[in-house]
Amino acid sequence: MAWGDIKLISWGSLSLRVTLNSIGDAVIATDIDGRVTFMNPIAERMTGWRFKDAYNEKIENVMPLQDALSKQTLRNPIYIALREQRVVAMALNSELYNQNGVNYTVEDSAAPIRSEIGEVIGAIIVFHDVSETMAMAIKMSHLANHDQLTDLPNRILLQDRLTVACASAKTNRLKASVILIDIDHLKYLNDSLGHQFGDDLICQMARRLSALLSPSHTLSRLGGDEFVILMADLVTIEPSSLMAKKLIDAMHEPFVLDNQRYNVSVSIGISIFPDDAQSPEELMRHADVAMYRAKQEGRNRLRFFSSELEKALLQRHEQELLLRDSLQRNQLIVHYQPKFDMTNQRMIGAEALVRLEDKLGNLISPALFIPLAEESNLILELGKQVMFSACLMTRQLLDAGFSVPISVNVAAAQFASSELEQHIKHAIATNDLPPEMLELEITETALMLDASLTQTKLEQLKSIGVNISIDDFGTGYSSLAYLQKFKVDIMKIDMSFVRDMMSNKHDFEIVKTIVSLGQSMHLKLVAEGVETPEQRDALQKLGCHVGQGYLYSKPLSEKDFVSFVHQHMPQN
Ligand code: C2E
């Protein structure tokens, strides 16, 4: 493998790790002190170290090098790459003497790893065996680890990969999934057509399944009519359900045996680590249980070990499709909830709250699909569309003679995005709005994620002229020192404290403290979830004068909101 310096966006990057795991050379990476941060399976085999044991060990312990002739210890090229900040080739005749007493003549090179800004954050060494030993060993191990009929990894190799996958899932807080595939009625086919055709079918099946996989997955044949797909290092479980569906679809095309077409179906069982199982053995067993359930229910189908998981996954998947579709057609629904001045019962503004409509016309709560939008990276587009709708509404009301400032919720990812500024400017300019008519509600938690970045970001947004409020105040862990530096205008007291403030002394005290904190910072205070006249009066007495909640109005559809405004606001 030849290369220049490596630049890494993020060394933890999954795809990079996956690639390095599947290349044919041994790869070890270290930090700037030469301590191991990564090694791929081939490096594990050549050094005799398991990654989990080698992690944080000095490179010279994990990969001791000596001159093949003199047997003198050689300095590991990693150190030279680190010191001189360049790519270095290994000395000729280097020999790696490994834990198990096997020596390999190795060659190749080391290179510094640089961060995005060019600073050296570690080094990486790539090497391979040039001796006969390795070639022989590989051949032997290939024979021992692969199925003779299909040449796929066999049960032994699968077991090994499962162990690695579960360990990696544990350390990296990821998931691994086992998909067990069983050909329906293979026995019948074997008995009626003969074993040779059965074998032919198995080979065709192996090719068809392989075609669906990416190199980071393992397809293994357990023997008989059973195959297993192992998917490691998953962030969510969705890829495995998608894969299972692809598998079922791939069976629609008949198989041709002896010039005849045969329809073949499979039953599939899926189990997830660590959700369904705590060990590689349990993971396999539970995939088996799920597969049997699929068989019992009539074959040609897939089952998850956990039925709740299955339901949740399908539902999520449908909601994501629905959300994508609504975004594509610009069909999100936005409701508006009025805000009132509690001293004179006048409406003074509103908050935009998004809704998703399902195929039956039911509205889905944002509490369900906002997290989904965040995970699937749809939140930026969602926020952009809601902001635009809200500005459009404000413009329509202005044209009808009503001045109704509108607030929109800004998710953490949106706040962090460099595009937010552009989206705001676009929405304001297109609708020709005075910027102070738009308010951004940013949660306390989002603001506190990276306090110093928040400060610059807020200054940027403030310079556009929009108002900024801290949403759900009281639920995060704000550092007061930072809070005071933030350029915000409004503080929204979280509904959870308002709800029980009349019956729970502790909550009442929290509301009281938040109000005095807000006052000391010269912020406007807004209470969320005001439902009763008692809450309204108490809040007012404490010094919070703006309220939003069912006492005044629930969030309203566009049409109802427009008539609400006509009833409750003075016309210019
Ligand atoms: P939030 O910002 O705290 O919004 C207030 C939520 O409280 C709304 O729920 C509203 O319907 C509800 N609510 C208002 N008054 C009362 C009351 O008197 N009693 C009770 N029990 N509830 C009341 P909703 O519309 O379901 O929104 C839930 C959350 O979803 C919002 O909480 C907000 O965090 C998020 N969200 C809504 N729209 C958007 C959006 O466009 N973008 C983003 N990023 N998040 C949004």
Ligand code: CA
């Ligand atoms: Ca809000």
Ligand code: CA
């Ligand atoms: Ca809230």
